[in-house]
């Protein structure tokens with residue numbers, strides 16, 4: 001059963017049942033948390049998230065998943081907990097660097113994490129004083145995250161504003177309600193989010209980010225460029241994720257053709273740069289490299305700035 005919400009003139013269907021991290025798209029937040037836990041404990045880790053393993057252990061859906069590479073019998077050769085987990089480690093590092101560089105050089109003090117999931121950057125990163133981190137995700141995902149972090153007595157290193165809302169609904173009003181200042185520059189992040197949203201919700205999200213951004217604001221997001229997602233349905237990455245932890249990513253991704261969000265931003269004056277993850281693998285000296293039948297082949301990380 002679903003209900004309709006209006007967002008910027010668009011009406012989107014929104015499921016009424018929010019199953020948090022235990023089912024559906026919420027489980028992908030646990031997948032990224034497990035990958036971050038594994039990355040954290042690598043001797044050559046690209047990013048450290050000491051909270052990540054606690055999320056994995058706290059949810060019934062993931063309690064049996066590995067949080068160290070040594071828990072994985074085939075280690076790095078495992079397509080899910082080796083290469084794919086390293087992909088998330090690299091993505092975490094690159095976007096950590098983007099966020100910190102943006103607040104330091106652009107002087108922005110408000111950061112909006114769209115589809116924040118189990119992102120703990122508000123607790124992990126060295127934010128300038130007076131920074132505020134808005135975390136937008138569905139209510140049950142944020143509630144689970146807070147239960148785990150409260151249980152650890154974790155202390156945020158920036159002001160935190162949870163924004164429990166479905167991004168297919170009127171998230172702009174929900175953001176304004178918790179103190180978002182549209183007259184100040186903003187650092188926006190949509191990490192691992194857009195391919196789960198209907199194309200219209202992505203268009204609406206990008207238009208809203210533009211509308212709410214003063215000059216100097218920046219945005220980073222991830223997209224998948226392949227015209228047919230099913231091209232890589234037999235890839236080691238998708239099949240191992242389904243077989244080992246029961247998450248069929250292709251089933252969770254929105255199937256319609258994706259909008260050209262980088263083009264839309266450029267049309268409204270943003271400068272954009274589009275990168276493959278592999279460029280960052282080469283820069284950091286570790287991370288995934290291209291392979292045959294590669295479900296990461298179409299992934300791009302986009303960085304945009306409003307002049």
Ligand code: SAM
Pocket residue numbers: 025026028029032033114115116117118119136137138141165166167168190191192193196197
């Ligand atoms: N950005 C986080 C990270 O990288 O750790 C989480 C990524 S996880 C793969 C995808 C997240 O998007 C989940 O937390 C999920 O709940 C959220 N999400 C997906 N569709 C959403 C929607 N319609 N509204 C709000 N959040 C959504």
